[in-house]
Amino acid sequence: MSKFMLRMTGIALAAFALSPGAHAQAPIKIGSPLAVTGGASFLGDPELKTLQLYIEKINGEGGVLGRKLELVSYDDGGAPDKAIGFTKRLIEEDKVDIIVGGSTTGATMAMVPLVEKAGIPFISLAGAVVIIEPVKKWVFKTPHTDRMAAEKVFEDMKKRGLTKIGLLSENSGFGQSGKKEALAVAGKYGIQIVAEEMYGPKDADVTTQLTKIKNTAGVQAIFVFGFGSGPAVVTKNIGQLGITLPHYESHGVASEEYIKLSGKAAEGVRLPAAALLVAEVLPNSDPQKPVVMGYSKTYKDRYKQDVSTFGGHAYDGLMIAVAAFKRAGSTDPAKVRDAIEQTRGFxxxxxxxxxxxxDHMGLDLSAFRMLEIRNGTWTLAK
Amino acid sequence: MGRFRGLAALALIIALLPLALPNNYYYDVAIRIGMNAIIVVGLNLLIGYAGQISLGHAGFVGLGAYASAVLSSRFGWPPLAAMLFGMAAVGVIAFVVARPILRLRGHYLAMATLGLGIIIYMVLVNESAWTGGNDGMSVRPFSLLGLTLASERAWYWVTGAVLLGAILLANNIVDSPVGRALRAVHGSEVAAQVAGIDTTRYKVRVFVLSAVFASAVGSMMAHYLGFVSPQVSSFFHSIELVTMVVVGGMASTYGAVLGAAILTTLPQLLATFEGYEMITFGLILMLTVIFLPRGLLPTIAARLRKAG
Amino acid sequence: MLSQTLQYLFSGLTNGAIYALSALGFSLIYNASGVINFAQGEFIMLGGVAAVLLTSAGVPLPLAILLAVLMVAVVGLLLEKFAIEPAGDADVVSLIIITIGASIFLQGVAQVVFGKGQRALAPFTGDAPIVIAGASLLPQSLWMIGTGAVIVLVLAWFFGRTRLGKAMLATAHNRLAARLVGINTRHVLALSFVISAALGAIAGVVSAPITLTSYDVGIMVGLKGFVAATLGGLGSGVGAVVGGLILGLMEALAAGYISSAYKDAVPFALIILILFFMPRGLFGARVTERV
Incomplete structure (x- = not known):
């Protein structure tokens, strides 16, 4: 076994020697454990693509502080125990300067004690509130929280006079975290959850749960919390059952794929999402317009794929990190951390x-736009 | 192989390995190998010696991990007490289901154990008030008599010691009359029964023992990582564990250790291959079983013997 | 209330039809070779994925279906030739590992070729729901149930009336005796994988408009198909279909009347209970093990 380990060490060293680190100045290393495969790959995949694309771009423009950026990414499959192993590897072996990653809340929370102990700035790409509440010295995050998504939806319902709703959540990390937050903040907006059901991420038919919600006395709207193919199946089933209640989705379906999969049934669906999805329809006066148009075009040109907000979170994380390196004038972890915390008006x-x-996230409810699907495309809800 | 020669050799490797471990990351990999090896040594008793498959052993790992996590972190139990409680509870559960389950053969047994594992996984996911659901929960460090086990180095020695103890126990069972009976079971159950051996009793005993091994490691992992998530009890993890047994070598305790070492290190090497890691992992699984049906260590040992 | 119960039944039938088709594939291979093919779910996935790729490349749907089924049948043949046959008389554990390896491998390939996204196949005959007594059913569900029924009839004819089918049954019953009467048992084994793969592909294609398709769609369908096949009694064709439908209905009723959070646990709890009390499933043969 020892021989085996020695050989492993040899391979690792060889790989290290081959890596493009032989420049005059060592590159700035960005570590990134991401859920590139597995159930959360819809997060990790665009995140990795975005990081690779923009690090290449930044290097082409001369790098940061006169040094190149180097991405060290590992696939944790969304599993916290793997994320822990890879974080140790990034800190101890790769000696990265910053970590931008952690696609899922579980992976991020598992990594938190390690980065706190090592004192390395960490920008998480995961959703839940617990990541930044309470505030942790070295931990930041870029995505909106599930709680904000629920609040945005409830705000819109309240405006339309909808107070009794059915909540249909997915039996996945994303859906269950969303359900928890939705239940927690519903009262604040005077929303009463009169029916609460769940479905599996790979279910072929959810009409049973929808029938139960439909037949609940007094229900005025349906709120679905899930991502990927699940909500598309739910949406089709809503069409099949001829349910006409207002239908809200979470930010989890904020990708073109959802409209394509759901077809006609998606018409009239409302959901909270970042400005990225509606880049084209934003008014020219919107400060975010140039940023989201730029990202959207760059990503689509390179990968011939539609953008999702999740790739956008990685873009934000990387750019916040780069700006912090520049402001700090060095890669000294403490200085970079302080610089990230001083991010204003980014x-x-x-x-x-x-x-x-x-506030280690720095976003408020205005970051979310209420979208409505009209004629098979996203529009800003009135 | 002599009974204690192998054990001494492994002890020597464990003692000397730190010389080749440059930093905590390598310690981390070594610790994971050791922990997986403990589970696999137990599972190997069941699969390799008793010829009974289990596709749900990760469920027992999960139960142990969450017993430690919930009891020590939510109810303030001392970690050792939580761990022992977990082992006892898993032992009882395994004992209760063992008789009806082990009465089944082959694929029916595979189905029942698979179902058991998946049900445990779903309970851990759904009872989020206790378990934190899919996102998992933090676990406080292991402490005993005021001493806290926190560093990788400390965990390395603890894991190494437990592994040696587990192997000693396994070897004793393999070489005991019980063990000989077990091997008889693998060959022919009917023949063993005709010879007057109560095969069911032995199978139950091994099933319970392997489940308790898994639970103990679950507890250790929870405290070592400081975090648990339902993924520890996923179907895929059960598959990984069985694969370690098969790749290393069925009915070979040290083969099981080798299998754990290879399959724990492999994902580390494949971690940067992005899309191709599944293809590679799947291929390795198929090729090992097809071309080295007895597993790595027994095949190598046989070659060496022939050559020498 | 009637319409509510009827809707649960429709939902259960839709899911059950998929499980039944998946279970048939398990039973077929088990019958011919004694192997439980954990890659059966991947045949279903590949069928759907191939059909989607072909139609989006402009191939008309009927031709795309035919090609998809042929392609997956070839994959089945390759799997048997290069993974199962070389393993020879390996034991149950080894064969399970080989097919699990194949399953992971096929998923990996699909992930690289198809990407990680989800895609849908257009329904064969529109998606205007059929409303019966206040409950609604998609035309595609009827396609699935109908396809399942046709397959069962064809298989019954094949095994009951054709020489080849009888040869397969004979091989399943006693391989040595089959060889002695001049049956090429090797070909029979290969054939069982080809038929099963084609069957999986058909299941994948007819269910793709409803389940949507992606590289990881086969795992749960495969596992539940295994449950359904075991429930009906491994190796029994009728058992597989009945097992699949029971499973789908139980799930829907559990979600409707008990808890939708635990509905996915229902099949597995059910199968454990059944095995405890009826160790060979509902329709399994009461054979004694040969020593």
Missing amino acids: IGTGGVVNMSAT
């Missing part, structure tokens, strides 16, 4: 970011 794909010592 315009990203997710919104305008204003961080502070008590």
Whole structure:
């Protein structure tokens, strides 16, 4: 076994020697454990593509602080125990200067104690509130929280006079975290959840749960919390059952794929999402317009794929990190951390970011736009 | 192989390995190998010696991990007490289901154990008030008599010691009359029964023992990582564990250790291959079983013997 | 209330039809070779994925279906030739590992070729729901149930009336004796994989408009198909279909009347209970093990 380990070490060293680190100045290393495969790959895949694309771009423009950027990314499959192993590897072996990654809340929360102990700035790409509440010294995040998504939806319902709703959540990390937050903030907006059902991410038919919600006395709207193919099946089933209740989705379906999969049934669906999805229809006066148009075009040109907000979160994370390196004038972890915390008025794909010592995300509800699907495309809801 | 020669050799490797471990990341990989090896040594008793498949052993790992996590972090139990409680509870569960389950053969047994594992996984996911659901929960460090086990180095020695203990126990069972009975079961159950051996009793005993091994490692992992998520009890993890047994060599305790070492290190090497890691992993699984049906270590040992 | 119960039944039939088709594939291979093919779910996935790729490349749907089924049948043949046959008389555990390896491998290939996204196949005959007594059913569900019924009839004819089919049954019953009466058992084994793969592909194609398709769609369908096949009794064709439908209905009723959070646990809890009390499933043969 020892021989085996020695050989492993040899391979690792060889790989290290081959890596493009032989420049005059060592590159700035960005570590990135991402859920590139597995159930959360819809997050990790666009995140990795975005990081690769923009690091290449930044290097082409001369790098940061006169040094090149180097991405060290590992696929954790969304599993926290793997994320822990790879984070140790990034800190101890690769000696990265910053970590931008952690696609899922579970992976991020598992990584938190390690980065806190090592004192390395960490910008998470995961959703839940617990990541930044309470504030952790070295931990930041770019995506909107599930709680904000629920709040945005409830705000819109309240405006339309909808108070009794059915909540249909997916039996996945994303759906269950969303359900928890939705239940927690419903009262604040005077929303009563009169029916609560769940479905599986790969279910072929959800008409049973929808029938139960439909037949609940007094229900006025349906709120679905899930991502990927699940919500598309739900949406089709809503069409099949001829349910005409107002239908809300979460930011989890904020990709073109959802409209394509759901077809006609998606007409009239409302959901909260970042400005990125509606780049074209934003008014020219919108400060985010140039940023989201730029990202959207660059990504589509390179990968011939539609953008999703998740790739946008990685873009924001990377750009916040780069700006912090520049402001700090070095890669000294403590200085970079302080610089990240001082991020003010940064315009990203997710919104305008204003961080502070008590807010390590820096987004408010205005970062979310209420979208409505009209004629098979996204429009800003009135 | 002599009974204690192998054990001494492994102890020597464990003692000397730190010389080749440059930093905590390598310690981390070594610890994971050791922990997986403990589970696999137990599972190998069941699969390799008793000829009974289990596609749900990750469920037992999960139960142990969450017993430690929930009892120590939510109810303030001392970690050792939580761990022992987990092992006892898993032992009882395994004992209760063992008789009806082990009465089944081949694919029916595979189905029942698979179902058991998946049900445990779903309970851990759904009872989020206790378990934190899909996102998992933090676990406080292991402490005993005021001493806290926190560093990788400390965990390395603890894991190494537990592994040696587990192997000692396994070897004793393999070489005992019980073990000989077990091997008889693998060959022919009817023949063993005709010879007056209560095969079911032995199979139950091994099933319970392997489940308790898995639970103990679950607890250790929870405290070592400081975090648990339902993924520890996923179907895929059960498959990984069985694969370690098969690749290393069925009915070979040290083969099981080798299998754990290879399949724990492999994902580390494949981690940067992005889309191709599944293809590679799948191929390795198929090729090993097809071309080295007895597993790595027994095949190598046989070659060496022939050559020498 | 009637319409509500009827809707649960429709939902259960839709899901059950997929499980039944998946279970048939398990039973077929098990019958001919004694192997439980954990890659059966991947045949279903590949069928759907191939059909989507072909139609989006402009191939008309009927031709795309035919090509998809042929392609997957070839994959089945390759799997048997290069993975199952070389393993020879390996034991149950080894064969399970080989097919699980194949399953992971096929998923990996599909992920690289198809990407990680989800795509839908257009429904064969529109998606205007059929409303019966207040409950609605998609025309595609009827396609699935109908296809399942046709396949069962064809298989019954094949095994009951044709020489080849009888040869396969004979091989399943006693391989050595089959060889002695001049049956090429090797070909029979290969054939069982080809038929099963084609069957999986058909299931994948007819269900793709409803389930949508992606590289990882086969895992759960495969596992539940295995449950359904075991429920009906491994190796029994009728058992597989009945097992699949029971499973789908139980799930829907559990989601409707008990808890939608635990509905996915229902099949597995059910199968454990059944096995405890009826170790060979509902329709399994009461054979004694040969020593």
